Amino acid sequence: MRTIAIDAMGGENAPEAIVKAVLKAKNEMPETKFLLFGDKEQLRELIPADQINDQLGVVATTETIADEDEPVKAIRRKKDSSMVVAANFVKEGKADALLSLGNTGALLACGIFIIGRIKGIVRPGLMPTLPVQNSDDGFNMVDVGANAKSKPEYLLQWAEMASYYAQKIRGIDNPRIALLNNGAESDKGDDVHQKAYELLKDSDLNFVGNIEGNELLLGNADVVVTDGFTGNAVLKNIEGTSSVILHLLKDSLLNGNLMTKMGALMVKGSLASLKSKFDTAKYGGAVLLGVNAPVVKTHGRSNERPIYYTLKQVDKMIKEKLVEDFRDEFSEK
Amino acid sequence: MRTIAIDAMGGENAPEAIVKAVLKAKNEMPETKFLLFGDKEQLRELIPADQINDQLGVVATTETIADEDEPVKAIRRKKDSSMVVAANFVKEGKADALLSLGNTGALLACGIFIIGRIKGIVRPGLMPTLPVQNSDDGFNMVDVGANAKSKPEYLLQWAEMASYYAQKIRGIDNPRIALLNNGAESDKGDDVHQKAYELLKDSDLNFVGNIEGNELLLGNADVVVTDGFTGNAVLKNIEGTSSVILHLLKDSLLNGNLMTKMGALMVKGSLASLKSKFDTAKYGGAVLLGVNAPVVKTHGRSNERPIYYTLKQVDKMIKEKLVEDFRDEFSEK
Numbered sequence: 001m002r003t004i005a006i007d008a009m010g011g012e013n014a015p016e017a018i019v020k021a022v023l024k025a026k027n028e029m030p031e032t033k034f035l036l037f038g039d040k041e042q043l044r045e046l047i048p049a050d051q052i053n054d055q056l057g058v059v060a061t062t063e064t065i066a067d068e069d070e071p072v073k074a075i076r077r078k079k080d081s082s083m084v085v086a087a088n089f090v091k092e093g094k095a096d097a098l099l100s101l102g103n104t105g106a107l108l109a110c111g112i113f114i115i116g117r118i119k120g121i122v123r124p125g126l127m128p129t130l131p132v133q134n135s136d137d138g139f140n141m142v143d144v145g146a147n148a149k150s151k152p153e154y155l156l157q158w159a160e161m162a163s164y165y166a167q168k169i170r171g172i173d174n175p176r177i178a179l180l181n182n183g184a185e186s187d188k189g190d191d192v193h194q195k196a197y198e199l200l201k202d203s204d205l206n207f208v209g210n211i212e213g214n215e216l217l218l219g220n221a222d223v224v225v226t227d228g229f230t231g232n233a234v235l236k237n238i239e240g241t242s243s244v245i246l247h248l249l250k251d252s253l254l255n256g257n258l259m260t261k262m263g264a265l266m267v268k269g270s271l272a273s274l275k276s277k278f279d280t281a282k283y284g285g286a287v288l289l290g291v292n293a294p295v296v297k298t299h300g301r302s303n304e305r306p307i308y309y310t311l312k313q314v315d316k317m318i319k320e321k322l323v324e325d326f327r328d329e330f331s332e333k
Numbered sequence: 334m335r336t337i338a339i340d341a342m343g344g345e346n347a348p349e350a351i352v353k354a355v356l357k358a359k360n361e362m363p364e365t366k367f368l369l370f371g372d373k374e375q376l377r378e379l380i381p382a383d384q385i386n387d388q389l390g391v392v393a394t395t396e397t398i399a400d401e402d403e404p405v406k407a408i409r410r411k412k413d414s415s416m417v418v419a420a421n422f423v424k425e426g427k428a429d430a431l432l433s434l435g436n437t438g439a440l441l442a443c444g445i446f447i448i449g450r451i452k453g454i455v456r457p458g459l460m461p462t463l464p465v466q467n468s469d470d471g472f473n474m475v476d477v478g479a480n481a482k483s484k485p486e487y488l489l490q491w492a493e494m495a496s497y498y499a500q501k502i503r504g505i506d507n508p509r510i511a512l513l514n515n516g517a518e519s520d521k522g523d524d525v526h527q528k529a530y531e532l533l534k535d536s537d538l539n540f541v542g543n544i545e546g547n548e549l550l551l552g553n554a555d556v557v558v559t560d561g562f563t564g565n566a567v568l569k570n571i572e573g574t575s576s577v578i579l580h581l582l583k584d585s586l587l588n589g590n591l592m593t594k595m596g597a598l599m600v601k602g603s604l605a606s607l608k609s610k611f612d613t614a615k616y617g618g619a620v621l622l623g624v625n626a627p628v629v630k631t632h633g634r635s636n637e638r639p640i641y642y643t644l645k646q647v648d649k650m651i652k653e654k655l656v657e658d659f660r661d662e663f664s665e666k
Contacts, residue, residue: 180566189481189562193562213568217574218577229515232546241575252606260599260602263596267597277581
């Protein structure tokens with residue numbers, strides 16, 4: 001039986017949305033066990049007593065890591081927090097994967113310091129799946145902020161892991177790998193990106209060259225590799241820009257004249273589907289690639305549906321033995 | 334009389350849109366002379382003969398730098414290109430500022446290698462004005478790609494020049510300066526950004542701290558300083574993300590059912606105003622801060638209106654003696 005350790009106390013809708021998603025997933029994934037870590041009282045209230053069984057357990061914890069907590073300090077000091085106890089379960093082999101909606105930095109620290117790096121991986125990288133314009137496939141971007149400083153060798157390893165993930169978990173044959181850079185030519189960028197270009201070109205990956213910031217959402221690559229600093233700025237900027245535009249759109253429709261308002265009602269459905277296209281949560285969570293178990297972060301604002309999809313994503317990662325394959329691949333080198 | 338040297342051959346709508354903008358500007362700016370550099374035949378055809386006078390001249394050139402030309406090679410080899418000849422006019426004091434819609438890299442090279450850096454400025458930086466959500470003021474971001482590699486000292490100088498620009502040209506009192514970083518805390522980022530934070534904090538600037546990629550368009554800063562690599566990725570990403578969303582929006586409205594299509598007609602005006610909000614061209618062009626004359630790039634897709642606004646922006650920079658002030662300020666240090 002596969003076991004997912006779930007931090008039930010992280011995120012804006014915790015623990016309700018998390019419990020709901022688990023109850024839904026549980027019925028559809030009979031070979032998977034769900035362990036919820038968090039406040040016993042709250043969880044017992046939300047979970048019908050007859051649902052607690054071999055497939056669903058609660059592990060009582062007394063602390064919660066807040067979004068504003070300093071990550072490394074928080075995981076050291078809050079030993080009985082839902083996130084840290086869940087990570088320890090994974091470390092000790094009592095669970096196979098860790099899922100949280102909480103403090104991203106703390107989750108990265110749990111992955112790196114508690115669960116640990118895969119031997120041979122220099123630095124783990126954080127990888128979300130993001131939407132593209134003309135397809136439902138999306139693309140992976142790595143690293144989006146696990147590392148403030150990146151070396152070319154890290155980028156190569158992230159590309160290798162992400163390429164394998166895209167094949168095995170997303171079902172993409174021969175994924176196209178691109179490097180986020182400030183121009184198309186091979187000599188573009190600073191030293192890190194010039195060297196990364198060379199490493200990617202000389203690798204066995206299906207490297208399609210540099211990609212620029214304006215092309216990301218066009219679907220020209222299945223995996224975009226970037227240093228963690230730029231990746232973080234760009235990821236947040238995609239979220240910020242799309243949110244501002246959709247907000248302005250709503251505003252301009254609601255505050256328009258009578259005709260605009262009537263028209264707004266008539267196009268409502270279309271706009272909702274557009275918004276859902278840019279709801280990055282539907283692609284599941286961001287994966288911390290390179291640690292000894294699947295560690296996945298779902299957006300803190302997620303409600304039941306994206307959490308449910310993330311549970312399926314995590315389950316698939318365990319089932320496909322992704323981490324075992326990484327271990328074989330990278331420890332040999 | 335102030336004289337603007339205009340590369341009439343750069344951009345998608347050259348030379349027509351450029352000539353139109355100049356003819357319009359000419360009547361409203363009687364103290365300014367416009368020198369158009371480009372193909373004599375084409376320009377003569379577009380300019381009514383009675384318009385050529387003390388205020389409007391044509392300088393015939395035989396070459397054009399293409400967008401795909403390698404910048405530094407292009408300015409060395411295409412000596413008689415509209416852009417290079419215009420830059421030489423500025424260098425020789427026959428014009429006060431340079432405006433182009435052409436190859437950005439080549440224009441930067443003209444600014445840096447032909448017109449030259451201001452003494453005391455280590456590296457010039459490229460600075461556009463971008464839109465924000467709740468105001469028409471926008472914000473400045475620097476550097477967006479003149480430098481692939483940036484040092485903390487560059488960021489401080491860019492912030493100083495941009496702050497002065499925001500006051501003097503945009504009329505903003507005590508501009509709020511922020512640093513693009515991967516978190517709010519002062520110790521965030523790599524070495525460059527940590528050090529830049531210290532320099533900005535210790536400066537006389539109104540430094541309001543770090544800003545993250547998702548906050549850029551919210552209007553919390555008047556000037557955002559960033560290393561040129563990240564700035565380039567983020568600027569292009571703002572353009573790419575907004576263009577993809579507006580494209581999807583159009584698509585979903587046009588391909589909807591009959592009711593959606595009718596609604597779309599009714600909200601058309603609202604959507605057009607939204608699009609214009611994200612038409613970055615209306616804020617004028619991107620300024621290469623730190624060279625010996627105003628050098629301004631307008632988007633290659635610009636039509637008459639944004640070029641006209643950019644002419645006014647360039648004229649104000651000459652009139653306000655921005656470069657002279659930078660020279661006084663930085664050569665003393």
